[in-house]
Every structure is written in C-alpha cells, then in structure tokens.
Amino acid sequence: MRKTVIAGNWKMNMTPAKTAEFIKALAPMVAGKDKCDIVLCVPAIDIPAAVEAAKGTNIKIGAENVHFKASGAYTGEISAEMLTEAGVEYVVIGHSERRQYFAETDQTVNLRTLAALNAGLKAIVCVGETLEQRELGYTETLLKFQTKMALTNVTAEQMKNVIIAYEPVWAIGTGVTATADQADEGNGYVRAAVAEMFGAEVAEATTVQYGGSMNDGNAAELLAKVNVDGGLIGGASLKTDKFTAIVDAANA
Numbered sequence: 153m154r155k156t157v158i159a160g161n162w163k164m165n166m167t168p169a170k171t172a173e174f175i176k177a178l179a180p181m182v183a184g185k186d187k188c189d190i191v192l193c194v195p196a197i198d199i200p201a202a203v204e205a206a207k208g209t210n211i212k213i214g215a216e217n218v219h220f221k222a223s224g225a226y227t228g229e230i231s232a233e234m235l236t237e238a239g240v241e242y243v244v245i246g247h248s249e250r251r252q253y254f255a256e257t258d259q260t261v262n263l264r265t266l267a268a269l270n271a272g273l274k275a276i277v278c279v280g281e282t283l284e285q286r287e288l289g290y291t292e293t294l295l296k297f298q299t300k301m302a303l304t305n306v307t308a309e310q311m312k313n314v315i316i317a318y319e320p321v322w323a324i325g326t327g328v329t330a331t332a333d334q335a336d337e338g339n340g341y342v343r344a345a346v347a348e349m350f351g352a353e354v355a356e357a358t359t360v361q362y363g364g365s366m367n368d369g370n371a372a373e374l375l376a377k378v379n380v381d382g383g384l385i386g387g388a389s390l391k392t393d394k395f396t397a398i399v400d401a402a403n404a
C-alpha cells in the first residue's frame with residue numbers, strides 16, 4: 153500500500169509570525185488524522201518557526217527548493233544539509249513556477265533530486281504539461297520524459313523517499329482543476345514512467361500526488377482515483393479550514 157500524502161505548498165506567502173500562528177491553529181484540526189501524511193512546504197525564512205510550531209504534532213515541514221551543491225559560492229541558495237539540520241523532512245523540487253520564472257531545467261531538477269535524496273530528505277518532484285503541450289497531444293510523452301529525467305541515477309532504494317506531483321501547468325492557480333479522470337490519467341503516465349525505470353513493484357509503491365486548484369470541494373473526487381495518492385495544494389493550503397477539509401477527504 154502506498155502512502156497518501158497531503159502537502160501544502162505555500163509558495164511566497166506567510167511570514168514567520170503568521171507561520172507559527174497558522175500551524176498552532178491547524179494542529180488540533182488535523183490531530184489524529186493519520187490515514188495520510190500531512191506536510192507543509194514553506195518559504196525558507198519560515199522554516200524555523202514552522203519546525204518549532206509543528207513539534208509534537210503530526211504536521212511535517214518541507215522546503216520549496218534546495219540547491220544541488222553541498223556548499224560554496226552560490227549566493228542566495230540553500231543546501232540540503234542546511235534544510236535537514238533545520239528540521240526539514242521534505243522538499244518540493246522542479247515546481248512549474250521555478251521552471252517558468254527561475255530557469256529550472258530537467259537537468260537541474262535531477263541534480264536537486266539527487267542532492268535531496270542523498271541528504272535523507274523526501275523529494276516531492278513536480279512534473280506537468282502546459283495547455284499548449286496538452287493540445288498538441290504531448291501530455292504522455294512530456295510527463296514520462298520529465299519523470300525519467302528527474303529520476304536519472306536515483307536508485308530503487310531511494311525511490312522510497314520520492315513523491316511525484318503531477319501538476320498540469322494550466323490548472324495551477326487558475327481555479328481550473330483537471331477532471332478526476334484527467335488527474336488519474338496524468339498520474340498513470342507518471343507511474344508508468346516509474347515502472348519503465350524501476351519495475352512494477354516500485355511503481356506500485358510510489359506516491360503520486362495531483363496538484364492544481366485542489367480544494368475542499370474537489371479533493372474527495374480526485375483522491376478517490378486509483379492513481380491519485382494525495383495532493384500538492386497551493387491556495388487552499390493557506391486556509392486552515394480548507395486544508396483540513398482536504399486532509400479529511402484523505403481520511404474518509
């Protein structure tokens with residue numbers, strides 16, 4: 153059985169003070185809802201406040217990016233060791249916003265994934281097609297390519313610490329959710345790519361999330377799909393009641 157993981161991706165939202173306030177409010181709302189892992193991926197500056205506030209709760213803390221070098225002259229970057237020492241357990245890698253605005257490529261996604269895994273972090277690797285790529289009929293090809301590029305040189309053993317998030321770019325922050333069937337199909341392509349690389353057993357054990365306008369109203373239908381093993385949630389992860397409702401859908 154693969155683990156359902158409900159993860160928030162706060163993007164560039166929340167200050168340290170608001171982070172502490174949010175997690176203290178959220179913790180009793182999600183306490184004991186252990187049919188899924190609950191993760192909040194927060195801006196780097198919010199990590200100490202988040203880790204402190206989440207102590208003794210079932211909320212785990214993630215980062216939104218990691219550099220692939222261990223240390224050195226990389227102004228503005230953060231290493232995997234810095235994250236683990238700060239108490240971070242997960243890290244989002246290759247989000248489409250980083251691909252679009254910060255020159256992230258399939259190669260750097262792969263390097264970041266390897267650095268995260270080698271440091272003992274759990275990697276939430278994001279893949280997804282644009283609307284143009286979908287309309288051209290390239291969704292399957294693209295999802296498989298991005299998945300395989302991201303996982304190059306990852307070992308079958310390390311796959312235990314890999315989560316893949318299928319996030320169709322056209323569904324992110326737009327209010328347009330993929331239909332449950334589209335999400336299931338996209339996640340299925342990702343799982344097929346994992347199977348082609350690592351075999352069916354590893355593919356069956358790999359958590360594949362859906363992300364893109366997942367909210368309290370559509371989570372249950374999306375999570376009911378066989379290939380949807382959780383969600384990576386942007387906007388709805390900034391509201392305790394909406395995020396809790398998604399956790400509830402995963403616990404139903």
Ligand code: 13P
Binds near residue numbers: 366
């Ligand atoms: P929204 O849920 O705001 O569409 O964002 C999805 C996302 O990009 C999560 O990483």
